[in-house]
Amino acid sequence: MIELAIIGAGAPDAQGHLAALQTLLHRVRVVAVAEAEAARREELARRFGVPSEKSFSDFRELLRRTPGDLAYVLLPLEAREEALVAVADAGVHIAVGAPLAATDEARRRILDAVKRNIVKIAAIPCASESKTECAAAIEAFVGFLETGLAGKL
DSSP: OEEEEEEOOOSTTHHHHHHHHHTTTTTEEEEEEEOSSHHHHHHHHHHHTOOGGGEESSHHHHHHHOOOSEEEEOOOGGGHHHHHHHHHHTTOEEEEESSSOSSHHHHHHHHHHHHHHTOOEEEEOOOGGGHHHHHHHHHHHHHHHHHTTTOOO
C-alpha cells in the first residue's frame, strides 16, 4: 500500500482532490498531513484518520519526520514551488493539482528538482464536477508507482 502525505489544502480545487482521494483509501494510506491553517489541518487529520503527532503546521517538518512514498501537494498555485522542490529533494514522488506552477521559471525549477532526485510527478486536473476523472487519474498514478517502474518505494 502506498503511504501518502497530504501537503496543504488551500488550493481552490483542493476539496475536489480530497474527495477523489477518499475513494482510493483501499490503495493508499494517508500517513501525515501538513497545513498551516489550524482548522484545515485538524479537519484533514480527522477526515483521513491521521493521529495528531503526524499532523504538522509546516511541510518541512512533515518531510523530516513522515514523508511517505507520495506527497499530494494541494497548496495554492503561488505557494507550490518551494514545497514541490523540497518534496522532490526529499526523494518523494509527487501528485499535485494542475497546473504545476504559476510561471515557466517555477515550472523549470520544479522539474529540475524532480529530474535531479529521480522522482515522478503527476499534475492532476480536478474540477469539482469531474471527481470521477480526478480519482481515475490519481489511481492511475498510484498504480504506476505500485508497479515498481518508478523505482523502489
